[in-house]
Amino acid sequence: MKLYYAPNSRAVRVAWVLEELGLSYAVEKFALGAREMREGPYLSKHPMGRVPTLEDGEITLFESGAIIQYILAKYGNERFVPNTQSVDFASYLQWFHYAEGMIMPPMNTLVVETILLPPERRTELNVKRSSKLLRQMLTAVNTHLADKDFLVGSEITAADFMTGHAVIMSNRFGIDMSAMQHLKGYAERLSSRQAFKKAEAL
């Protein structure tokens, strides 16, 4: 397998899963937002020139959620996914999809408006609106985590790789979590895992 990767991107999620499973893979690394991603040969792998993309033999696919589901179905040996017949399965799906459905849209805006755009093209109103929305999305996760260490059941699942990573990124990109104690502890619990550290340090 080969992973197209950039630091502080959704590619970290995929590397995290690969590390948790102890799988070996090659890495092609870009700087976040690098021009060479959006121009030239990489566009044949990903039409928008984003990361992650995974190659596995003849297969090339993008979308972090898709790649993680693919890796777990093919190489996971049922790890990190509750059985479809279990009571946890519905909750697992909900928190897996929560990352892209709820957290990432306002975070995308926040990253664009505070990092990617040149200062003269940024809009303070958009920063304010997206920060407010992002805090609302994170507050629901904080409340959910009041009585548990991970999003679903008592063990880490792929819902944590998706939504947990989105939580950690939110914190890195400036969302103050001091009033969200459960979330803060959760982010620390996840980011202290060896597999996460390796995935971040590629």
Next chain:
Amino acid sequence: MKLYYAPNSRAVRVAWVLEELGLSYAVEKFALGAREMREGPYLSKHPMGRVPTLEDGEITLFESGAIIQYILAKYGNERFVPNTQSVDFASYLQWFHYAEGMIMPPMNTLVVETILLPPERRTELNVKRSSKLLRQMLTAVNTHLADKDFLVGSEITAADFMTGHAVIMSNRFGIDMSAMQHLKGYAERLSSRQAFKKAEAL
């Protein structure tokens, strides 16, 4: 089962799947953006007061992608999902997740800036940026559909319920598809299905 629904929302996707499978379900209908969704008892079902939410016995879950995966795993009898061992499975996952990963973030912004905000609070720059990004996301789907009727393989799959619905919504919310002929035909093909029509007319 009971579906919390609003017209022109992601709840249509869930109703569409239920109709395609011929399952029976109750519906509680809101007006899109209705205040009663974001206040009062519905917040105990969905912390942000959005739709869809599905109740199935003891289970309550939100996120359209999660609900669709749940319904198909529990009631689908392997319909609308390629076998995990098939060559189509990776592509299926990619196009399933494409809806929320790529299309919906700019569409969310477009809907907020052209419909939900009062005119005096709208920003022309945000309309322009989100329309441009949305067209870019749709162009990739148009290109992919050059030689096929559905996103994956020769039959409709749940990837079409997700990304196909996002395509149809984009068109409804003002994205001109006259230069994207494959996409236009695809949207017409999907929206002429009986199950889709029923889901829209709840």
